[in-house]
Amino acid sequence: KQEVTQIPAALSVPEGENLVLNCSFTDSAIYNLQWFRQDPGKGLTSLLLIQSSQREQTSGRLNASLDKSSGRSTLYIAASQPGDSATYLCAVDDDKIIFGKGTRLHILP
Amino acid sequence: GAGVSQSPSNKVTEKGKDVELRCDPISGHTALYWYRQRLGQGLEFLIYFQGNSAPDKSGLPSDRFSAERTGESVSTLTIQRTQQEDSAVYLCASSSHGQTGELFFGEGSRLTVL
Numbered sequence: 001k002q003e004v005t006q007i008p009a010a011l012s013v014p015e016g017e018n019l020v021l022n023c024s025f026t027d028s029a030i031y032n033l034q035w036f037r038q039d040p041g042k043g044l045t046s047l048l049l050i051q052s053s054q055r056e057q058t059s060g061r062l063n064a065s066l067d068k069s070s071g072r073s074t075l076y077i078a079a080s081q082p083g084d085s086a087t088y089l090c091a092v093d094d095d096k097i098i099f100g101k102g103t104r105l106h107i108l109p
Numbered sequence: 110g111a112g113v114s115q116s117p118s119n120k121v122t123e124k125g126k127d128v129e130l131r132c133d134p135i136s137g138h139t140a141l142y143w144y145r146q147r148l149g150q151g152l153e154f155l156i157y158f159q160g161n162s163a164p165d166k167s168g169l170p171s172d173r174f175s176a177e178r179t180g181e182s183v184s185t186l187t188i189q190r191t192q193q194e195d196s197a198v199y200l201c202a203s204s205s206h207g208q209t210g211e212l213f214f215g216e217g218s219r220l221t222v223l
Contacts, residue, residue: 034212043113043200044152044214089152096165097142097202097212101151 002027004092006100014108015082021075021103023090028068031093035064035075037086038102044089048075080107111135113215115201121221122191130186130218134203140210141184143176144200146217152200158184191222 003026013019023033032051036044048057048064050073056065063076073090087102114133122128134141143155154168158178169175173191178184188195198217204210 036212036214043216044202046211046213049211091152091212096154096157096168098154099144099152 002030002092002094002096002098004090004098004100006088006090006103008103009101010104010106012106012108013080015080017080018076018078019080019105021077021088021105023073023075023100025071025073025092025098027094028071029094030068033064033066033073034091034093034097035062035073036089036091038089039086047088077105082107082109113201113203113213115199115215115218117218118216119219119221121223123223124193125190127187127189128191128220130188130199130201130220132184132186132201132203132215134182134184134201135205135213136182138203138205138210138213139181140204141178142202142204142212143184143186144202145170145197146200147197155186155199188220191220193222196220196222 005024007022034049035047038044050057050066061078066073085107087104089099089102091097091099116131142157144152146152156176160181161178173189176186198219200217202212202214204212
């Protein structure tokens with residue numbers, strides 16, 4: 001049974017810092033991995049999608065990497081801003097799409 | 110449509126009543142997913158559709174929950190004889206390809222069972 005773990009559960013950093021969020025999964029037979037953000041009381045917004053054959057994807061200040069064999073992905077956020085404050089979730093697709101519990105990120109102004 | 114649409118956005122019901130939640134996926138998206146998110150918790154997989162078929166119903170919490178999809182479009186999630194533990198936000202998502210596509214979410218239906 002696929003399990004997705006996100007560490008840390010919560011993180012507070014000063015504005016301007018670079019940071020890394022971690023996601024690990026137990027079954028490496030995945031089709032893709034996707035990172036989302038969720039603002040309080042809202043649905044999920046897709047950030048980056050990495051196919052199983054890819055190693056990384058970039059969008060603006062965000063960079064996501066995937067090491068399928070070791071069951072790990074990281075989301076790198078450069079030059080963090082208060083508007084980046086949200087919960088970040090990763091999800092792996094192995095027929096069902098299974099989510100981690102997320103990392104609550106707070107960027108301090 | 111431009112995005113995934115869910116209705117109602119909020120539903121308050123009494124224990125024991127039946128409720129129906131609706132999801133309109135992005136036009137042309139073949140895959141559709143339902144999740145439940147209890148307050149302060151992560152997303153719990155319920156069911157997914159590929160076209161009108163549901164290959165995996167193992168996530169449905171009990172036989173009070175059922176879902177269908179018609180015309181490879183609209184899906185409804187039905188909860189019969191609601192219980193207080195059913196209170197949650199029910200999120201729907203769709204993607205263009207079941208196993209390679211980007212997943213897009215609706216804003217969710219918030220269900221409160223009194």
